Amino acid sequence: MTELIVRVNGTEQKLDVDPEMPLLWALRDVIGLTGTKYGCGQALCGACVVHLNGEVVRSCVTPVSRAAGGSVVTIEGLSPDGNHPLQRAWVELGVPQCGFCQAGQIMTAAALLAKKPRPTDAEIDESLAGNLCRCGTYPRIRAAVRKAAGNASGA
Amino acid sequence: MIPKWLHLVAICSLAQAAAVLPACGGPAQETAATAPVALAAPPADGLRPPEAFAGISDPSERSRALFSEMSRVMLHPRCVNCHPSGDSPHQRDAMTLHDPPVTRGPADQGVVGMECTSCHQDKNLALARVPGAPKWHLAPKIMAWEGRSAAALCEQVKDPARNGGKNLRQIVEHAAHDPLVAWGWAPGAGRTPVPGSQAKFGALAAAWVEAGAACPKEEARR
Numbered sequence: 001m002t003e004l005i006v007r008v009n010g011t012e013q014k015l016d017v018d019p020e021m022p023l024l025w026a027l028r029d030v031i032g033l034t035g036t037k038y039g040c041g042q043a044l045c046g047a048c049v050v051h052l053n054g055e056v057v058r059s060c061v062t063p064v065s066r067a068a069g070g071s072v073v074t075i076e077g078l079s080p081d082g083n084h085p086l087q088r089a090w091v092e093l094g095v096p097q098c099g100f101c102q103a104g105q106i107m108t109a110a111a112l113l114a115k116k117p118r119p120t121d122a123e124i125d126e127s128l129a130g131n132l133c134r135c136g137t138y139p140r141i142r143a144a145v146r147k148a149a150g151n152a153s154g155a
Numbered sequence: 156m157i158p159k160w161l162h163l164v165a166i167c168s169l170a171q172a173a174a175v176l177p178a179c180g181g182p183a184q185e186t187a188a189t190a191p192v193a194l195a196a197p198p199a200d201g202l203r204p205p206e207a208f209a210g211i212s213d214p215s216e217r218s219r220a221l222f223s224e225m226s227r228v229m230l231h232p233r234c235v236n237c238h239p240s241g242d243s244p245h246q247r248d249a250m251t252l253h254d255p256p257v258t259r260g261p262a263d264q265g266v267v268g269m270e271c272t273s274c275h276q277d278k279n280l281a282l283a284r285v286p287g288a289p290k291w292h293l294a295p296k297i298m299a300w301e302g303r304s305a306a307a308l309c310e311q312v313k314d315p316a317r318n319g320g321k322n323l324r325q326i327v328e329h330a331a332h333d334p335l336v337a338w339g340w341a342p343g344a345g346r347t348p349v350p351g352s353q354a355k356f357g358a359l360a361a362a363w364v365e366a367g368a369a370c371p372k373e374e375a376r377r
Contacts, residue, residue: 042283042285043274043283044254046255049268049273055272055273056267056269057272057274058273058274061274061280061283063276108268108269116267126266127268129256130255130256130268130273
């Protein structure tokens with residue numbers, strides 16, 4: 001075991017864990033942030049997406065040691081009151097069905113909007129191509145990303 | 156009426172048979188002198204060492220043969236999958252398109268939300284079966300190797316405009332020591348490694364340059 005220091009949603013966390021432990025395990029089982037979901041465990045579905053130093057990572061395959069000294073943001077930390085434009089758009093358009101993939105969808109979309117505030121439909125599709133939704137809510141996801149970007153008609 | 160070009164073919168054919176007209180392809184004696192040197196079959200690891208080419212006395216011929224051997228590594232799916240001619244990498248020995256669907260993006264490192272390093276770490280992940288190595292990324296499009304012959308690959312590798320601005324010495328260094336190149340020999344369980352070893356590949360590259368960095372002709376490898 002090694003003590004690793006990681007800032008999670010603005011709070012410094014000292015983690016006494018195996019450095020090879022996937023970041024997802026540290027977030028859910030050690031810190032107790034269960035908003036990020038376990039889907040495939042192989043970086044294939046996107047349910048586990050969080051931000052590490054502002055970049056998207058799939059926490060199910062990211063060793064927690066990669067986050068040491070860094071800053072992680074999970075769905076719980078995206079906005080202090082759940083009022084991020086994407087979260088508002090998600091509610092207004094009733095995007096989720098079962099909801100399991102939605103944290104990963106929103107976190108990927110949030111990274112996109114942070115770098116491209118007015119993405120085209122093609123850019124939305126490229127960025128979210130690796131976030132699977134077994135309920136098939138893709139049209140509503142895209143519409144919500146557009147809405148959050150202030151681009152409801154698409155491009 | 157017989158066209159003029161057919162006369163020339165006929166004359167050359169006769170001249171070659173008589174070994175008297177070098178302009179038509181060289182006399183029979185010269186052809187015999189440059190007959191291909193028989194190479195031993197590749198060893199168990201699939202890659203001949205530079206010494207296997209020592210019997211080729213002509214440096215240019217030896218250099219061409221050395222690069223052909225190097226191309227066994229460079230045109231292997233482990234290498235070509237991330238040197239695609241399109242905007243998406245490939246995967247597996249069958250070189251199918253990468254799944255999940257990713258695109259190269261402006262810096263050959265994916266697009267926002269789907270960067271290469273969103274999933275790939277600096278090492279292979281045994282349990283999740285995600286391959287990884289330091290600085291995992293796609294080769295730029297100008298360095299595409301997909302569909303290349305050994306001859307075309309060689310000309311490309313020597314061209315600084317298409318090799319990342321490297322000179323021949325840097326090419327050898329890259330072949331022998333680059334950590335991402337090294338991944339080809341240690342791609343993780345379930346993936347076929349490229350032939351030989353990085354040390355042998357680097358030695359082949361050094362020998363190729365030493366012999367003149369000649370490029371193979373458009374013909375099959377021996």
